[in-house]
Amino acid sequence: xxxxxxxxxxxxxMSDLLCMENERQRKQYFRYLFLxxxxxxxxxxxxxxxxERYQQYLNTRNERRTFGIFDENGQLSYQLWSNTLIxxxxxxxxSHIRSAQxxxxxxxFGQKLVIDLDYDDHMSLNECRIQVNHIxxxxxxxxxxxxxxxxxxxxxxxxxxxxxxxxxxxxDTMPFQLMSLEQQFLRKSYLNVFDRKRLVxxxxxxxxxxxxYNHDDIYIIGAFLDKFNLNKPVSHTKATSDGIRQYRLPLxxxxxxxxxxxxxxxxxxxxxxxxxxKLTNDWRQSLREQIPKRKMKNFEQLDREYRQQQLAYMKxxxxxxxxxxxxxxLN
Numbered sequence: 001x002x003x004x005x006x007x008x009x010x011x012x013x014m015s016d017l018l019c020m021e022n023e024r025q026r027k028q029y030f031r032y033l034f035l036x037x038x039x040x041x042x043x044x045x046x047x048x049x050x051x052e053r054y055q056q057y058l059n060t061r062n063e064r065r066t067f068g069i070f071d072e073n074g075q076l077s078y079q080l081w082s083n084t085l086i087x088x089x090x091x092x093x094x095s096h097i098r099s100a101q102x103x104x105x106x107x108x109f110g111q112k113l114v115i116d117l118d119y120d121d122h123m124s125l126n127e128c129r130i131q132v133n134h135i136x137x138x139x140x141x142x143x144x145x146x147x148x149x150x151x152x153x154x155x156x157x158x159x160x161x162x163x164x165x166x167x168x169x170x171x172d173t174m175p176f177q178l179m180s181l182e183q184q185f186l187r188k189s190y191l192n193v194f195d196r197k198r199l200v201x202x203x204x205x206x207x208x209x210x211x212x213y214n215h216d217d218i219y220i221i222g223a224f225l226d227k228f229n230l231n232k233p234v235s236h237t238k239a240t241s242d243g244i245r246q247y248r249l250p251l252x253x254x255x256x257x258x259x260x261x262x263x264x265x266x267x268x269x270x271x272x273x274x275x276x277x278k279l280t281n282d283w284r285q286s287l288r289e290q291i292p293k294r295k296m297k298n299f300e301q302l303d304r305e306y307r308q309q310q311l312a313y314m315k316x317x318x319x320x321x322x323x324x325x326x327x328x329x330l331n
Contacts, residue, residue, distance in 0.1 A: 004030060004034035005033075009033070012165075013033065016029065017029060020125070025124070025125075028126070032126065098144075099144065102143045102147070103149075105148075105149070107151055107180075110149055111218075113151065113218070113219055113274070114194070115135065116220055116222045117158070117163055117164065118238070119163075119234065120162055122224060122234050123163075125162055132170075134267050135167060135268075138267060139176070139179075140174075142275065145272070146275050148279065150271065152184065154184060189242075191244075195218075196243075199217075200217045200219050201222070201235065201245070202219055202221055202248070202249065203239055204248050204249075205235070205236035206236060206239075206247050208248070209249075209250045213274075213277050215278065221271065249273065250283050253283070254287045255288065255295075256296055258296055261294070261296070269291060276289065
């Protein structure tokens with residue numbers, strides 16, 4: 001087998017290769033590892049250059065900086081590295097403090113939201129890895145973008161499956177460090193944790209549309225990503241077998257989809273829509289602001305369609321009027 005291959009393969013990556021079913025998947029995985037290695041190498045070079053530039057900046061700044069409690073005239077100097085009552089607080093520290101406060105608020109007062117991780121058997125290894133990136137982003141944005149975040153729970157967590165294997169690597173980073181992993185990453189099903197009457201599964205294949213947002217319901221989002229079989233009703237089948245309510249988002253009623261765009265949304269976009277819907281109770285605003293712009297028609301396309309509809313209406317009206325005048329003359 002020839003093609004792109006990385007310079008080194010870890011034991012875990014070898015285990016992933018052994019689990020793949022055909023040569024095509026192995027070639028794609030080798031190519032992914034190769035491109036990932038090249039990207040890391042380029043990023044390392046960029047970081048080294050930035051570090052060198054920053055060190056040069058520090059050297060030139062330190063030449064001008066005077067240390068001590070007095071300035072050149074013998075007066076007290078109030079500045080950093082001299083007399084100061086308040087230490088320097090970086091923007092990262094401020095972000096961590098704000099995230100910790102919002103996480104405590106969510107655990108006490110926030111509406112509960114469930115991410116169902118029971119779909120590893122329906123996804124490829126690459127899709128599981130992409131899904132983990134979406135989960136990491138949605139956890140951070142849930143705490144960063146709103147003052148009333150969801151209290152998020154992850155159910156059906158199997159640490160032997162690819163999704164949890166990759167996701168557990170982020171547990172030592174923010175904001176996962178602030179979360180109670182044992183209480184929020186559950187091996188159990190949501191049926192064994194929450195009241196069945198409050199559970200609502202959001203699935204694109206549901207027959208009913210979610211028209212009214214209920215702040216007392218516990219919404220469930222399936223962490224399922226299938227790039228090739230987008231209409232596969234996996235979450236719909238699961239919700240039906242569990243015997244709980246299921247709805248789909250009112251996408252067709254409020255979203256002007258662009259030609260050829262997919263109507264399937266990743267989980268971080270669904271969480272962002274629910275977060276805004278919880279605050280505004282406006283489906284049109286929530287959907288149009290949170291769905292990626294590339295999936296929707298722009299203003300020029302909408303204006304062109306409106307003008308075409310108006311022109312077609314006027315043509316039909318003129319045709320009807322001419323037919324009526326002709327009938328009057330015949331009579």
